[in-house]
Amino acid sequence: TFVMRVEASDLDDPLTPHGALRYDIHSLFHIDRRTGIITTRTVVGLDRERVARFSLVVMASDMEGDARISLSTTATAIITITDINDHAPEFTSRTWTGTVRENAVGVPVTMALLSVIDADEVGTAAWRVRYSLRGGGAGGAAWGAGDPQDLFAVETDPATNDGRIVVVKPLDFEMASSYKLIVVVDNEEPSVKSAWTPPQSTATVHGDVEDENEAPLFEPRLQQVRLSEGVALGSVVTTLVARDPDSAQKQSLRYGKLRVPGDWLEVDAVSGVVSTAAEIDRESPLVRDSVYTATFLATDNGSPASASGTSTLRLLLSDVNDNAPTAAVWPPGAAACPHGGVTVMAADEDQDPNGRPFRFQLAPGVGGDKWKVRQVDANSSQLLARSPLPEGLHWVELVVWDSGTPPLGAVRRLQVPVCAACDHRGLCRRGDGAGASAVAVATIVVLVILLGLLGSLLLAVAFKRRRHGDKAGRWSLAELHGDLT
Template structure:
């Protein structure tokens, strides 16, 4: 502590008296007082107490710490040294005044001195070095260690508020630090980049220089300390186990532990997520990360499983990346062979040579393919009948292929053989039943009952599919076999396949049907040659001959058919401005019988076209207009000249090409107005339209007519291709309707120009910002007086009508009495009059 000598302090006291402390706020009567004094700072005067008679001096006692006292005669309370907050924060004293005899006059009064802290202590770490361990792929921001520092200054002030930071990072292989520190708590954790890149195989040790500052690190004059933190990087505990193999149909007591996972963080909650939606997932995981299979598995039901294991903290947030777990279900031989068919039927021609492959017995095994568990062996167990010899058949043990052992079969000896084939795997066996049918060989050819079916006449308009004749041939081979089934075909005389022949498989009869439309004019007669064959090939030495052929002549009779057009539809495109009587197109039709035809139009509602009835040439009959109808469709009718009932129709479609023949106009969808009074500068959008195609009105130009009033009052500016702004040039407009002359031009070739007088209202506006129109009294509903006058007028008129009718009736009655008979002619009428 800084302390003055007695002489120095007396000089300080005299200086204070010389400065007339009585006139300052630091003087006053003796009473309880509190003082706040910053620590350090050296000697200082705190206060001067004034003497009040009969007191002649002051004295003090209490926690003076050897440097706090009062000058008895002057009453100056002073500190002769420096206070220390860290040593003592509060000093409590008692001050009293005494008289000449030393007897207390006033007091004692409490004087409390509070020592204020200053930042005079640097922070200190609680260790000279720190050591920590972090796991590869640890969660970013999750602390794995802490550093801690303290400061002896007042913790309620910034002096002892500490802020941590990483000063250096050795080594630092990346642009960003791999670690981060919480500036308030000193918690060290991997950064996002560190969580991704930390790898003990590349760098297993890091040194961090951690700095701590007081004053919360916010000022440049804060005290700073630093410490080395040595961090060891270890491999991640969170790893997916190798592929797990589980034998199917295990007899162990379930659940069975099959693997284990461990998170880098303690206390996590483990869970399982399905990769694909299954009816059931037979796996679970314990709170310690042990993975279990919960029930026996069946490889034939599912041979692999894939799922994810996750770890979460108590808030439900993922701690580690999900691990993918693969499980393979290993096969055991738990499935017997299965015959693919309950009964395998094999057909063998009786002339089949020994050693020939006659068929295959198929069986399957649901165990794993290409393993010994699913390898099958075939063996003939029995043959019925055993005639003419045993072992007529042989089966290849690995393929199930059946062969004849040495001789051909004979249907007369046995038409069927029944075989039992034993199929085995390494554990199970199954019997498959086989029937071998011996079928007759095809040594007989079909023979037609009639070698010539003569002639038939068929109208050319007969419908497709109609049967025109039934034919029949016979075959001496075994019925209902490929050797006896007959196939009929037109061999000659039908180059366009106009006819088709279907066989009834039960009776072997053939039905000749119309396959395509007949045409007398193209083919009036057909000379058909028809053959009959079998689907099975004939045996060696047997051939088809003329007995399997027959002939038929079909005469097509002519039917009067309607005329036909050359095209199914006629289309053309013309410009809408072509002159009247221009040739548009020519339609063509013909009559199959060669008769003359005439043309006419139907559906020409606009009377735009006419047709030459003899040539089919179509001309314009009146001006065309694309804006009225762009695609114009009519029907062309062609009929026989001598039989108008025989006719056909076809559509003629006319596409009209646009020309620039419509002047641009101002769109009138909404009224154009400005709210009165105007201020000048207001503007509104106006729109131009054109009935022509977009090619002609995709762009308009707007301008004002060259009139003095128009150019003085209005202004037009471009907005886009179809709109412009109409603006007011001043504020001197009356409340009325103005005609604004506007010149519009489209972009046709050549362009069209139109002058339009646009009605623009200057009007009072309603709260909805629309024109408000006052209704004139003279056009409104009549007043009460007017209504009474109108009613009286109507009554007077009705009364006049009734009076006139009454007078007329009286007059008529009088005439009838004086003229008892009617007039018979004009002369008599004159006489009566």
């Protein structure tokens, strides 16, 4: 390998023996006697880890190097040996042990740091190391190829080459209470293979998993039960089932309520049986889209602290005919003509088929002799006057039935305003009835305003007289008339 070239000069004529120079060197290096080019003589001994720098004394002689008659001089050639990756990293120990908490993620295995030694130059790619998991097992069982579940990883400190094993996925004590990992180390830079290069260094890490108290698990976590509204109190709805994942710990579970709107349900603390504790009403504000939702707990008696899991119960409520229909004049505030009528609209909180079509009939009693009923469609009917009715408010009672099995009905008392007269379209004329009353009210308001203005004028005249010296403070009607004028 070419290393460098040294040059010497001689003031004598180079074409004569007096200026014909020859070089010589005695070391691991060779120098061309004529050109001064230095090359390596052998690789044996060129080990940077043993000798990182050579200082060579080079002699140049004239007279073609004839030691008897030549003149000579010397110079120093400094040769620095650059590093190659000819030393593999080696673990300082073949075995490490540690512990890790169950379900912990991103935490290191508690043990001494993995450490290696590498004779190559510190800070170079030939010295910096990489750790990898090449084998191991759970509970001592061999995996054969790395960490198949990718539960662990090795982090490297680039300043020290120390390694730290961390957990990247939660460990389950009940699945495996211990792990054995095989860790392999190599350099960032590929090693230079030679006859004396050692094989890759490996180490074994034994890790124990610390058991933790885990929350109970419901099976299933979400239950949906179909139930008719209005079932009897104490009816069994379902049975909650939870299990404790901590099989190594002997624990008992108790069930309880977390969120049960209206306290409609109860749960047995030991058996998990859920039963009704109040009336189940599909039309209640606690129910959305016929679904009632409650949440329950299962709590263990673990140590050092108990743990709880949750389960959601959805009741898919089916409708029963438990609401009688309502009725009202439509549109609100509509008035009837003396010879006409009004529309009555019915509604029901129950779903079909427990709602429409509705049936309307006059109830015996209030207003029944003045009106008759004509069905319009499934939701409405018309109240028609049997004979001309006087202007004012009239009461009438209707019985409205739904289509449930059996049908449910209720008496609804309606107030129907009747106007004085109607136009050709059958609508109350403006100015009649309520309109005439509005005109009368407006007239009264105008009169009150005029009286107030008259009083203000009288007070103004009185103050004027007082300012003009009328000590008696009296005036005649003629004078008052003149002032007002």
